[in-house]
Amino acid sequence: MEITMRSLWTLIHGMGFGALYLLACSGALVELYRRYCTHNQALPTERDEKFLRIYLTAMAALAWLAVLTGAYIIYPWYRAAPPPGTANLAAFPQRLLMASPTTSGWHSIGMEWKEHIAWIVPISITMAAAVALQYGRDLKNHPQLRAAVLVFVWTSLLAAGVAGFFGAMINKNAPVDGGPVIHIVQGEQK
Amino acid sequence: MSAPNASTSVSSATRPNGAGAAAILAAGVGAFLIAVIAILADQSAAIKRLMIFWKPTGPLSGVTTCAIVLWLAVWAILHARWRHHTVALSRVNAVAFVLLILGLLLTFPPIADLF
Numbered sequence: 001m002e003i004t005m006r007s008l009w010t011l012i013h014g015m016g017f018g019a020l021y022l023l024a025c026s027g028a029l030v031e032l033y034r035r036y037c038t039h040n041q042a043l044p045t046e047r048d049e050k051f052l053r054i055y056l057t058a059m060a061a062l063a064w065l066a067v068l069t070g071a072y073i074i075y076p077w078y079r080a081a082p083p084p085g086t087a088n089l090a091a092f093p094q095r096l097l098m099a100s101p102t103t104s105g106w107h108s109i110g111m112e113w114k115e116h117i118a119w120i121v122p123i124s125i126t127m128a129a130a131v132a133l134q135y136g137r138d139l140k141n142h143p144q145l146r147a148a149v150l151v152f153v154w155t156s157l158l159a160a161g162v163a164g165f166f167g168a169m170i171n172k173n174a175p176v177d178g179g180p181v182i183h184i185v186q187g188e189q190k
Numbered sequence: 191m192s193a194p195n196a197s198t199s200v201s202s203a204t205r206p207n208g209a210g211a212a213a214i215l216a217a218g219v220g221a222f223l224i225a226v227i228a229i230l231a232d233q234s235a236a237i238k239r240l241m242i243f244w245k246p247t248g249p250l251s252g253v254t255t256c257a258i259v260l261w262l263a264v265w266a267i268l269h270a271r272w273r274h275h276t277v278a279l280s281r282v283n284a285v286a287f288v289l290l291i292l293g294l295l296l297t298f299p300p301i302a303d304l305f
Contacts, residue, residue: 071254076246109299116228116297119254120221120290123261127217131210141204144279148214148286155221155290 001187005179009073010171017066018164021121024059025157028128031055032153036139036146049136056129063122063156070118070167077176078111093174103173110166118163124156208272211282216268218286220261221293227253229302 003011031052035044044052082092089096097107128149132139139146231241231249241252295301 067254071247071250072244075250079248080246112299112302113297115250116224116253117294119224119257120293120297123217123220123224123258124290127213130213134209134213135205138205142207142210142279144283145207145210145214148210148279148283151283151287152214152217152290155294159294 001184002181003184004177004181006074006077006176008182009069010176013066013069013074014164014167014171017062017069018160018167021059021062021066022157022160022164024055024062025153025160028055028059028153029150029157032146032150036143036150043137043140046137053129053132053136056125056132060122060126060129063125063160066160067118067122071115074176075115077178078170091178093170093176096174097170106166106170106173110170114163114166114170117159120159121156121163124152124159128153128156206274206276207279208275208277209269211277211279212265212268212272214279214286215282216261216265218289218293219264220257222289222296223257223260223293224254225293225296225302227257229296229305232302233305 035048035052077093079094080092082089082095086092089099094107094111097103097111131145131149135142135145139149227241231238231253238249241249241256243251243255
């Protein structure tokens with residue numbers, strides 16, 4: 001069982017940071033709703049508040065790691081230009097997708113949308129984390145601040161979903177692969 | 191949206207909402223800027239070349255860096271102006287939501303290509 005360095009980074013970007021963000025997002029929405037949108041009038045405890053602050057800050061870190069690894073580690077491999085006369089485009093995913101009308105949309109719509117909408121995620125969740133850090137338990141007294149935080153977290157879920165969906169589909173049609181091979185475990189021989 | 195029109199003095203015991211409002215409006219501006227700068231870079235070859243901050247990533251490096259820097263600058267300015275005030279948050283939220291929705295829509299290539 002082995003994996004290439006580029007595949008490993010794609011895995012870290014998509015499954016490690018991206019998918020974990022999506023999971024965390026649903027948890028954050030449930031927690032924010034439970035805390036502020038129900039008829040629960042009690043102030044959150046200090047411990048609960050600390051948890052929410054750490055949780056949202058961790059989400060912001062995940063979102064930034066996802067976009068930065070995507071834009072500065074994986075995207076250069078994706079958009080690399082092949083030398084003139086290259087017949088096998090397997091190592092050049094963007095050119096491979098563009099070479100066929102049945103797959104070009106994954107780049108011209110999918111990647112073009114993903115590479116920009118993804119950046120709305122860290123902006124939105126950084127705002128949510130900053131508001132939680134600044135206001136803490138006092139957020140209970142600011143219904144409009146809470147509403148805005150919820151809207152932006154929902155939006156970040158939507159944007160991360162779009163980026164994740166297209167990332168997965170693009171990598172299925174034209175995988176970012178290559179580089180040094182890492183041997184994970186030796187399989188049994190028959 | 192200027193602070194004097196939108197703000198009043200703090201009278202309640204709760205923390206003024208200005209700092210939160212600054213973060214919210216700046217986030218809306220940031221989302222909108224991502225889309226606007228991406229469209230500008232797509233429409234103009236000169237801007238596209240200017241946006242290549244790091245060659246392997248191409249214009250995306252400049253588009254996102256510019257948007258992030260401007261977002262943080264807007265946030266810092268609004269924070270400095272509003273942090274001790276209670277602002278009309280319904281108006282701030284409305285503007286931020288419109289900018290956010292526009293940001294989402296304008297990043298969608300078939301819509302961005304209309305410009």
